[in-house]
Amino acid sequence: MVLALVCSAVIAAGPVVEETPLVPWYVPRSATLGLFINPPMVAPHVRLTWEAAIISQPRNDLIWLVSLGSAIGVGTPSPMIAHYQHVLLGGFGYRSDRPLLHWGFHVVAGPLWYRAAYVPGTFYKFESRVLGYLEGRVQLGLRLTPHFRLAVYFGYASPFAFAQQFPGNTYVGGFDTGLVIDWR
Numbered sequence: 733m734v735l736a737l738v739c740s741a742v743i744a745a746g747p748v749v750e751e752t753p754l755v756p757w758y759v760p761r762s763a764t765l766g767l768f769i770n771p772p773m774v775a776p777h778v779r780l781t782w783e784a785a786i787i788s789q790p791r792n793d794l795i796w797l798v799s800l801g802s803a804i805g806v807g808t809p810s811p812m813i814a815h816y817q818h819v820l821l822g823g824f825g826y827r828s829d830r831p832l833l834h835w836g837f838h839v840v841a842g843p844l845w846y847r848a849a850y851v852p853g854t855f856y857k858f859e860s861r862v863l864g865y866l867e868g869r870v871q872l873g874l875r876l877t878p879h880f881r882l883a884v885y886f887g888y889a890s891p892f893a894f895a896q897q898f899p900g901n902t903y904v905g906g907f908d909t910g911l912v913i914d915w916r
Contacts, residue, residue, distance in 0.1 A: 755915065757784075766910025768803055768817075768889065773903050775817060777803030777910075783825070793827045797838060805903060811856060814849040815903055819865060834881040834914075837870045844891060848900025859900040864892035867905070871912055881914040 755761070764779040779801030787794040798821070805815030825838025844865035850856040866889070873883025889905030 757782075761916055762912055762914040764799075764801070764885070764910055764912050766885070766908055768906045768908050770903050770906030772809050773805045773807050773815065775803040775805045775815065775903075775906075777801055777817070779819075786824075791829055795825050795827055795838070796822070797825055797840065798822045799840060808903075811851040811854040812848055812900065812903075813851055814847070815900060816847045817904055818845045819843070819867075821865070821867060829875050829881070832875055833872075834875045834883055835870075835872045837868070839866070839868045841866045844904060846900060846904050848898075848903070856899060859898050861898060861901065863901060863904065865905065866890060866892065867908070869908065873912065879916045881912070883912045883914065885910055885912055 760780040761783045762781045764777075764781065766777050766779070768775040768777060779799045781797055781799045783795045783797035785793040785795055800820055801818070803817040805812075805817075808815050819842060821840035821842040823838055823840030823842075825836060825840075827836035828834070842865060843862050845862050846859070848859040850858065867887060868889075869885045869887030871883040871885035873881055875881050885908075887908040889908050891901055891904050894901055
């Protein structure tokens with residue numbers, strides 16, 4: 733009798749199904765199309781981000797993330813003729829998903845390589861430097877399917893220190909806004 737009851741309970745419970753990720757670990761989990769605003773220059777940028785949960789609850793995740801990206805300056809101040817930024821960042825964040833609403837924030841830091849070119853013959857020399865860099869963002873959007881989110885974000889980014897003898901570093905980062913496309 734007891735054996736029949738235990739067997740029927742096991743059969744009724746069904747198999748244990750582990751949730752498998754939608755994409756393999758090596759595929760980025762999100763892409764960002766953004767714009768750094770650092771007057772008079774703006775810098776369109778693109779980022780790929782890998783992230784995973786440290787602590788996961790049904791609607792909340794504490795995450796680690798790693799981002800890789802580049803930006804190019806538009807509307808550079810005279811006598812600057814080109815400005816580029818390349819980053820590799822890592823840090824922590826929070827994501828929350830409701831049936832329709834998605835929101836979160838993160839803080840990341842890491843190395844930034846920037847390059848600034850000037851009109852030949854001016855006082856300024858070509859700059860190619862690596863700096864420490866810090867970035868924070870808040871994002872808000874829609875959870876369109878269980879594995880797809882679309883959000884806007886706002887944030888700020890800055891190198892750890894500015895050097896007056898290198899004017900190109902004052903145009904690194906700035907106010908940041910854009911669009912996040914997230915798939916999991």
